[in-house]
Structures are given as C-alpha cells and as structure tokens.
Amino acid sequence: MTIFSLYIFDRHCDCIYYQDWHRTRPIRPPSIPNFRPGVHRLPPPLDPLAAQSTVRESIFDRDHAVSNVITTNGARVLSGSTPATNRGYTGLPFDEETKLVYGVVLSMRNMVKKLSGRDETFTSYRTNTYKLHLYETLTGYRFVLLSDPSTDSLRFVLRQIYVGPFVDYVVRNPMVQLDSRTEGIDNDHFRAAVDAHMRGLSMFGT
Amino acid sequence: MTVHALWVINKAGGLVFSRSYSDTLPPLPLNTVLILAGTLHGVHAITSRISPGGGGGGMESFEAEGWGGRVFLTATGTKFVVLHSLPHPGLEELLLKVYEIYADAVMKNPFHTPEMPINSSLFETRLQALMIAANTA
Numbered sequence: 356m357t358i359f360s361l362y363i364f365d366r367h368c369d370c371i372y373y374q375d376w377h378r379t380r381p382i383r384p385p386s387i388p389n390f391r392p393g394v395h396r397l398p399p400p401l402d403p404l405a406a407q408s409t410v411r412e413s414i415f416d417r418d419h420a421v422s423n424v425i426t427t428n429g430a431r432v433l434s435g436s437t438p439a440t441n442r443g444y445t446g447l448p449f450d451e452e453t454k455l456v457y458g459v460v461l462s463m464r465n466m467v468k469k470l471s472g473r474d475e476t477f478t479s480y481r482t483n484t485y486k487l488h489l490y491e492t493l494t495g496y497r498f499v500l501l502s503d504p505s506t507d508s509l510r511f512v513l514r515q516i517y518v519g520p521f522v523d524y525v526v527r528n529p530m531v532q533l534d535s536r537t538e539g540i541d542n543d544h545f546r547a548a549v550d551a552h553m554r555g556l557s558m559f560g561t
Numbered sequence: 562m563t564v565h566a567l568w569v570i571n572k573a574g575g576l577v578f579s580r581s582y583s584d585t586l587p588p589l590p591l592n593t594v595l596i597l598a599g600t601l602h603g604v605h606a607i608t609s610r611i612s613p614g615g616g617g618g619g620m621e622s623f624e625a626e627g628w629g630g631r632v633f634l635t636a637t638g639t640k641f642v643v644l645h646s647l648p649h650p651g652l653e654e655l656l657l658k659v660y661e662i663y664a665d666a667v668m669k670n671p672f673h674t675p676e677m678p679i680n681s682s683l684f685e686t687r688l689q690a691l692m693i694a695a696n697t698a
Contacts (some may be wrong), residue, residue, distance in 0.1 A: 484617030
C-alpha cells in the first residue's frame with residue numbers, strides 16, 4: 356500500500372501543484388522553456404545545450420535510448436549520451452507527463468458523462484501498476500492522486516486536502532496568486548501540511 | 562451484478578461489436594459508441610505511459626459513482642469492455658466466458674474476416690444467454 360504522487364490542476368487545465376512520495380522511477384525535470392515556477396521542487400536542467408534544443412519524441416516510444424534532438428542550428432543529433440536531461444531519467448519530462456494525466460482525466464470524465472447520459476462523476480481507474488483517483492471541486496480544481504492499485508477509493512483524502520491545507524494555505528494566503536496561469540501555488544506551509552497529511556494515512560507505506 | 566453493455570474493440574481501436582444488455586445506461590447512437598471506443602483505445606495506450614513506477618500495462622478498470630467498466634486485453638490486442646454495476650462479483654469469470662464464446666463462435670468461423678465487424682448470430686445468441694444468466698443471478 357503506497358501513495359505515489361499528487362497533481363492539482365486548475366480550471367485552465369494547468370498543473371499548479373505536484374508532489375511525489377514513493378515513485379520508483381524519478382520524474383524528469385521539464386526543459387527550461389516549459390519550466391513554471393511554484394509547481395514542483397524538481398531541479399532545473401543544467402545543460403545549456405538541452406535548453407536550446409527541442410526534444411521531439413513520440414509518447415508511444417517505449418524506450419528513450421535514442422531520440423532525435425534538433426538543435427537550434429538545425430543539425431540533427433542522435434542523443435542517448437549527449438543531453439543532460441536524459442541522464443538517469445527514463446520517463447517523460449514533467450510538463451509532458453502532466454499533460455497526459457490531464458488528458459486522460461478529461462477523456463475519461465467526458466466518456467463517463469456520455470455513457471451515463473447525465474452529470475455523473477468519474478472517480479477512478481486502475482491499471483496493474485497504479486490507481487488514479489480524481490476529486491473535482493465546484494470551482495474547477497481537479498485533485499489527482501496516484502496510489503497502489505489495491506487501495507480502495509481515496510477520494511476522501513483528496514477532499515480532506517482540499518478542505519484542510521488547500522483552503523488554509525492557498526486560498527487564504529494573500530501571497531498565492533490563484534488563476535495566475537504563469538505560476539503554481541507551491542509554498543512551504545502547504546507542502547509541509549500535505550506531506551504530514553499523507554504520512555499520517557494508514558495506507559501510506561514505508 | 563448487472564452487465565450494462567459489452568464492446569469488442571479490435572487491435573486498431575475500431576469497434577467491431579457492441580450490445581446493450583440493460584436499460585440503466587441510455588441507448589447511444591452507433592457513431593457515439595464508435596467514438597467512445599476509439600477514445601478508450603487511446604486512453605488505454607496513454608495510461609501505461611504515465612505509470613509512476615515505469616512499465617506496466619494499460620487501464621484495466623474504471624469507476625463512476627454508480628457503475629464501472631472493465632477492460633480485458635487479450636494477448637492478440639483485442640479488447641473486451643464490459644460496463645457493469647457495482648459491486649461486481651463474478652466479473653472475471655464472465656469475461657473469460659465471453660472470451661471463450663468469442664474464440665468458439667468468431668475465431669473458429671471460417672467466414673469471419675479478422676479485425677472486421679462481427680456478424681455472427683451464434684455469437685450473439687450465446688452472449689445473450691450468458692448475460693441473461695448473469696443479470697438475473
């Protein structure tokens with residue numbers, strides 16, 4: 356029983372907060388043009404070459420051992436060893452991953468609505484490696500939690516985070532700009548409160 | 562458990578069979594169901610890419626408030642999607658039976674073209690009997 360990660364999306368479809376706990380595959384930091392402050396605490400990419408180049412890769416690629424990197428002068432370089440963004444990371448960059456998570460949530464939500472013919476809410480889905488839980492607020496915030504596939508519904512945890520830390524340290528915090536579209540909502544109090552809440556759960560593994 | 566509907570999706574994401582077995586979910590035009598099946602196929606591919614541990618398969622089941630869906634992927638890439646009520650005891654056995662009926666009535670039929678829509682009265686009647694038994698149990 357473990358908890359993997361938490362994403363919060365606002366009504367503009369932007370990811371405004373991210374935190375993870377037991378991810379066995381570390382997430383790759385986003386490239387500099389796609390870096391948004393105040394969302395996560397991942398280290399920014401260091402290599403200047405990686406900042407200039409745009410990495411084009413299909414989301415359907417299974418392995419990223421060789422990917423085509425197009426540098427600003429138009430030369431095609433086969434990566435795999437050169438860019439620092441790939442070192443030690445096998446997954447998608449943060450910004451790509453959040454887009455996929457949001458896309459899946461939105462598609463499933465619309466599908467459930469179409470199939471049931473009324474305003475029924477999509478709550479969760481499960482694969483053999485993880486389970487995704489969704490809690491949607493009336494103001495359009497979407498809380499997404501990834502956990503172990505065997506857990507029961509954890510929507511109550513997302514609701515607790517919303518009525519507890521989120522209202523206390525984000526909504527009532529004059530320093531946080533809600534709906535800014537350029538910045539996230541990250542602050543020390545919120546991060547610490549979410550962390551403490553998660554660690555206090557019985558399903559939070561070691 | 563009540564089975565609301567069954568879809569069969571081929572490995573390219575096309576809907577090759579769909580039947581409704583209860584009236585809990587409203588009837589949808591075939592075009593809408595085709596779109597939803599294609600969406601599900603895409604979502605299934607993406608869900609395996611956002612796994613926090615890396616690797617792993619795609620979506621196996623999803624839940625709304627009063628009902629859920631189970632996606633059963635065969636080794637050859639065909640997907641069976643069962644929409645059902647919650648809770649769902651005996652769903653795994655039902656899926657294996659559906660797969661068995663598919664193998665018997667569709668795959669062993671020499672007049673069936675693989676990956677094309679299923680037009681088999683044997684398949685339909687055997688499924689109908691299975692679903693009636695499951696829905697009345």
